[in-house]
Amino acid sequence: MTSAAKRKPSAATGLQHVPQARAAKPTRRAGRQRDETAQRAILRAASEVLEEKGMAGFTIEAVAARAGAGKTTIYRWWPSKGALAMAGFLSETAPKISYANGRSALANLTHQLRRVGSVYGGASGRVLSAIIAEGQRDPATITAFVEGYAKPRRAEAKKILLAGIERGELRPDIDLEVALDALYGPIYYRMLVPVGPLDEHWAEALAAHVLNGLKKQPTAT
Amino acid sequence: MTSAAKRKPSAATGLQHVPQARAAKPTRRAGRQRDETAQRAILRAASEVLEEKGMAGFTIEAVAARAGAGKTTIYRWWPSKGALAMAGFLSETAPKISYANGRSALANLTHQLRRVGSVYGGASGRVLSAIIAEGQRDPATITAFVEGYAKPRRAEAKKILLAGIERGELRPDIDLEVALDALYGPIYYRMLVPVGPLDEHWAEALAAHVLNGLKKQPTAT
Amino acid sequence: MTSAAKRKPSAATGLQHVPQARAAKPTRRAGRQRDETAQRAILRAASEVLEEKGMAGFTIEAVAARAGAGKTTIYRWWPSKGALAMAGFLSETAPKISYANGRSALANLTHQLRRVGSVYGGASGRVLSAIIAEGQRDPATITAFVEGYAKPRRAEAKKILLAGIERGELRPDIDLEVALDALYGPIYYRMLVPVGPLDEHWAEALAAHVLNGLKKQPTAT
Amino acid sequence: MTSAAKRKPSAATGLQHVPQARAAKPTRRAGRQRDETAQRAILRAASEVLEEKGMAGFTIEAVAARAGAGKTTIYRWWPSKGALAMAGFLSETAPKISYANGRSALANLTHQLRRVGSVYGGASGRVLSAIIAEGQRDPATITAFVEGYAKPRRAEAKKILLAGIERGELRPDIDLEVALDALYGPIYYRMLVPVGPLDEHWAEALAAHVLNGLKKQPTAT
């Protein structure tokens, strides 16, 4: 028996938390089926350990112990610590960070920035920071984060920007990618580098300053 | 073992790379003097290991081996891995990242952002990323980074912003701290989270978008 | 889970390699019938793995893989690694080690020792060594070996000794058990502790030296 | 730093328990010196664990825990479980098994066999069995046992046999190696394969039966 890569789900990113539709009926493979209970316990444990102990205490052994699982089970489904952290974050924490969909694009963005600032300034931010930190030593982790979390959310935000341009709220010549960096980059920055508080108040000010450069007729105050 | 804390230089931050003037003559204590050669070799080795192997390969043992030093010597002068990385960065890498001082504040800031974007996109960025990552698990490290690097540089940048306001180039009602976050946050973001390239071209676009919101009479184009 | 001990054949020794006649027709139980093919494949695989990889490579998983069987099937029929090794040995290797039945007891014993020495010095010896080694950590295994292999063979050899005494070839006052130890012990010793070769030549010398003490009128040379 | 074999003492056998005379004075190597206390604690723990728990419970982790040592320290000095067991046996148990030196060779051998039978039938025998068992899966272990224990003792016994021949007590044409196998093989056999008791009484009977074949003028009784 030599085939090394034994069908790990989504080996590239190690995300695998979406059961990818369970191909119709027929090809149900032999052998004991994957125990969803164990998976959930592991993901929950991962999130909890990360929130409580931080990156330093986030060891595979700690997660396994808390989940009442064997280390083997973890390694069977997630290729690395980072992948596990990501999966835990995506299944436990990420759902709490939803998008708003108010009326005006400007109001939308302001509201969204305020929310994100508030959430990232709390426990979720600590989980996120840990993942990004781990990503600096393990490329797979940062890739998983970018592809599995960052990019989808940027796509979402991009829609709001486009809507704003269409309605004439925002300048039509803005570079969307750059605009996204300008809006969200500072939040990550404050989350990772505590040069000052990361809260709703600050986020609102940030929104005001940056959006001012993106608006069609910026107020000269 | 008598006095536990045996006079580690600047224990709070673990920076200690500036020999702090060696108070006059008198208190020169007995015993062998600190070997500056060894210190330099260690700092250089730290930087090199960080650049070459990344965070994953940055172990005290690796640095000691490359520097031809004993682990003891490292622990004698730096309290932790993060502190060592910081010191290495400050003595080897940071000096390369200088400030410009052109004429107009806008030109100044644009030029500066372009330079920083370019430098942080390279090997120096990898060192910096590693430090920030390490800082997520060791509070002393991130503190050392904020106090020893980030804040001084923010102060420097703040001067340029103030000069811009005085000269009427920038709006007088901007929140300086928020403006700094808006300008530099995105660079750190792209450095740590590769959602896209981090180079001069992107940095210039960023400068344009953000400064547009800070200018006195923004072009409506 | 109802009845724990689910009718494992001969649980005490775990031997079970003789299918014990399958009681005629009537009590033919419901459900899929036991697959004799699988059993044979497992035993053969056990023997082969033991011969080729030695004790170190003799894992239940390796045997299952080579036999194309599930681990469950092995555990259903044999209680432990040692029992499996024993069963494999008894069904594959032991049959090759037959008894001679020449004329004179002395010639008989000499011939027999030479054969045993030769066989135990080869691949079969490696299997046997592994079983005895495993027996040191698992009492059930050594018991199975003693009861299922050693004692029956000793009984066989004892008959030859008794015949020798009756015919006046051997001294009548010898302790049969001790005599058996003296004759066969050294072979096991050399098999397990390589202080020297284990071959026919050595076995013949051994026979000469030991039988000399058991003969009625030992030659003074 | 790549040199793999970092000067493990007597890597071939892994014995290393004799400090090999500490080459005169000069070449005392740099670095902290080996902690004899730790070594002794480890060897003692190894012996104890082996006696109490048997081979099954003899894990490196158990020994380390009992000795209050780190696993690293064990691996630094002994290449394998078997080597550790051997070293423990040689330093703790073996010294208790001394040689007699009475007058007649026959009396000497009888006495010696009785002693060895008695000792190997007890706790020491269990240690020894475990080592030989481990030796079946790890060639280095059995080699260490043969070279470090078995052969030296055989050499000792050989001297007694030779003395017996010189004094005319034993037949001059006996093959010494074979005679040793005949005398001691059965003891190892009974130690490893419990076909019957291993005690002084049995050992005496064994001595009588085997020596009868080696004596110059064997009694016909």
Added chain:
DNA sequence: ATGTAAACGAGACGGTACGTCCAGTCTTGAA
């Protein structure tokens, strides 16, 4: 000139966590 005290290299030490291998158990779907 001779202590004496600190700094240095080397490297052994008790530990923690790693990622892997098997053991032995349990579950599923097919035969």
Added chain:
DNA sequence: TTCAAGACTGGACGTACCGTCTCGTTTACAT
């Protein structure tokens, strides 16, 4: 009811570094 497949908990493996601790040597001040 048995079988192959294979997921599960769990324990030990051997390795890599951690941060601490001697060692024996080197250096330079203080006597």
